[in-house]
Amino acid sequence: MISYLLQDKPAAAPPGSAKSVYHSMLNEPLAQQNRQLSYEFLLSQLDEASRLPCDMPSRPHVLGDWLERETAETGAQYAAYLDQRRQGQPRRYFTCRAHALTFLQRVAPTKLVDGAWLYGVLPNWADERFHPLIRTYLEELGDGEPSQNHVVLYRRLLARYGCDILPEMSDEHYTQGALQLSLAYQADRFLPELIGYNLGYEKLPLHLLITAFELDELGIDPYYFSLHVTIDNASTGHARRAMQSVLNMLPEDSDPQRFMARVANGYRLNELGLGATDIIETFDLEKELVAMLKHKSVFGRYVHSDYKRIGNLTINEWLNDPELIEDFLQVMQETGLIKRHQDPQSSPFWKLIDDSKKPPMYGVFSPSEKQLLYDWIAGDWLDHGKDVHVVDVETRSEPGSATPFRHHRAAGSPLRVPASQQQERPKDLDRSVEFKKEELRQLPEATRIEYLIDLMGPSQHATAAGLAATQIFSASVP
Ligand SMILES: [Fe+2]
Numbered sequence: 001m002i003s004y005l006l007q008d009k010p011a012a013a014p015p016g017s018a019k020s021v022y023h024s025m026l027n028e029p030l031a032q033q034n035r036q037l038s039y040e041f042l043l044s045q046l047d048e049a050s051r052l053p054c055d056m057p058s059r060p061h062v063l064g065d066w067l068e069r070e071t072a073e074t075g076a077q078y079a080a081y082l083d084q085r086r087q088g089q090p091r092r093y094f095t096c097r098a099h100a101l102t103f104l105q106r107v108a109p110t111k112l113v114d115g116a117w118l119y120g121v122l123p124n125w126a127d128e129r130f131h132p133l134i135r136t137y138l139e140e141l142g143d144g145e146p147s148q149n150h151v152v153l154y155r156r157l158l159a160r161y162g163c164d165i166l167p168e169m170s171d172e173h174y175t176q177g178a179l180q181l182s183l184a185y186q187a188d189r190f191l192p193e194l195i196g197y198n199l200g201y202e203k204l205p206l207h208l209l210i211t212a213f214e215l216d217e218l219g220i221d222p223y224y225f226s227l228h229v230t231i232d233n234a235s236t237g238h239a240r241r242a243m244q245s246v247l248n249m250l251p252e253d254s255d256p257q258r259f260m261a262r263v264a265n266g267y268r269l270n271e272l273g274l275g276a277t278d279i280i281e282t283f284d285l286e287k288e289l290v291a292m293l294k295h296k297s298v299f300g301r302y303v304h305s306d307y308k309r310i311g312n313l314t315i316n317e318w319l320n321d322p323e324l325i326e327d328f329l330q331v332m333q334e335t336g337l338i339k340r341h342q343d344p345q346s347s348p349f350w351k352l353i354d355d356s357k358k359p360p361m362y363g364v365f366s367p368s369e370k371q372l373l374y375d376w377i378a379g380d381w382l383d384h385g386k387d388v389h390v391v392d393v394e395t396r397s398e399p400g401s402a403t404p405f406r407h408h409r410a411a412g413s414p415l416r417v418p419a420s421q422q423q424e425r426p427k428d429l430d431r432s433v434e435f436k437k438e439e440l441r442q443l444p445e446a447t448r449i450e451y452l453i454d455l456m457g458p459s460q461h462a463t464a465a466g467l468a469a470t471q472i473f474s475a476s477v478p
Pocket residue numbers: 114115140150228
């Protein structure tokens with residue numbers, strides 16, 4: 001099963017599961033029943049979080065020093081990593097390019113709601129104490145500039161490498177996204193927890209630095225990740241504002257200890273579900289390949305001419321039952337169609353997919369799917385962890401892309417612009433944002449701000465209307 005993350009009908013997930021909360025809070029956040037389910041989800045996650053250890057100090061006034069120490073520590077660890085790499089150590093995270101592209105897909109449920117937890121503080125725009133959080137939210141939204149909006153950036157990143165059709169994922173892949181969307185709509189009830197979650201999320205992690213470095217090495221635009229290294233930094237960025245917000249909200253009259261305990265519990269929510277490093281560690285090249293081919297077989301089973309036999313079945317017969325995919329791969333190896341652990345160019349099957357002339361199976365596989373096939377066929381022939389082979393990459397430069405590619409697409413591989421990208425050309429989006437802005441400016445003053453805030457919700461801020469609303473809001477709120 002494949003789901004189009006933001007547009008789809010949610011795959012049948014049990015009510016109250018992270019996946020179902022995620023989809024319902026994206027699609028219908030205002031429905032009473034969805035609110036209730038997300039409230040209960042949040043309560044149960046907070047209960048789970050309360051049993052985890054916590055490294056955040058409980059005294060608010062040492063938070064600044066702590067943050068600085070943590071950032072220095074991360075910096076030292078990253079320097080040690082770079083040193084190891086310079087001495088010839090393999091990549092620490094991504095064994096091959098397909099591994100990295102799969103990672104982009106599997107963190108997508110979280111990245112496509114980047115910043116969502118801060119949405120609920122917008123109605124407090126007139127209260128100065130909220131300004132650091134509001135400013136952070138506006139920056140996540142790129143102040144309404146499509147090329148700086150983090151969700152737009154991530155969507156474009158996925159589309160650029162043909163990764164935008166997401167595979168079926170486990171409930172744990174949706175935990176963080178579901179938490180972020182739940183906090184977005186429960187900000188009044190869970191403000192201390194929201195502030196704590198924000199502090200944990202915006203603290204610069206080592207994995208962000210290594211990810212950006214290794215993506216670049218693999219010929220994948222690291223801009224989305226490197227952007228967060230600068231923007232989330234502890235001296236001026238989101239992390240500093242996150243710390244400032246804790247101090248701004250400290251209750252003067254009631255119990256500050258109780259407040260800080262709630263902040264710490266929100267901070268621990270960051271530990272739940274699958275994080276970036278869990279997703280990296282559990283990658284299994286063959287499993288990913290088989291899952292992709294099982295999905296593809298649904299479309300491929302009627303298009304091959306019937307007489308072609310591989311082993312004792314026709315191609316259509318092989319593709320007719322997804323459970324046969326592993327055997328099919330085995331038979332293709334036995335018949336010499338696939339020669340594993342060699343240059344894939346010597347495998348006849350690979351030639352059907354990728355050839356200097358238009359190959360028979362041109363366009364059947366997306367760039368990321370081709371990469372998966374290539375890396376699996378190449379096997380030990382590639383020094384996984386050191387070699388890089390770029391199968392197919394879109395070479396058109398994207399707005400906001402800061403880092404030029406070090407690697408180029410393989411000689412002779414076809415250049416293909418994914419269909420999804422053709423739909424949304426940056427210039428078209430810019431034009432419709434301008435058009436929407438004109439419309440929004442006509443709104444009566446008294447109701448305008450609420451209307452703008454509605455359009456800036458997690459599922460809407462990356463649309464033309466949402467971007468237009470964000471631009472107007474940003475210009476009128478400090
Ligand atoms: Fe972000």
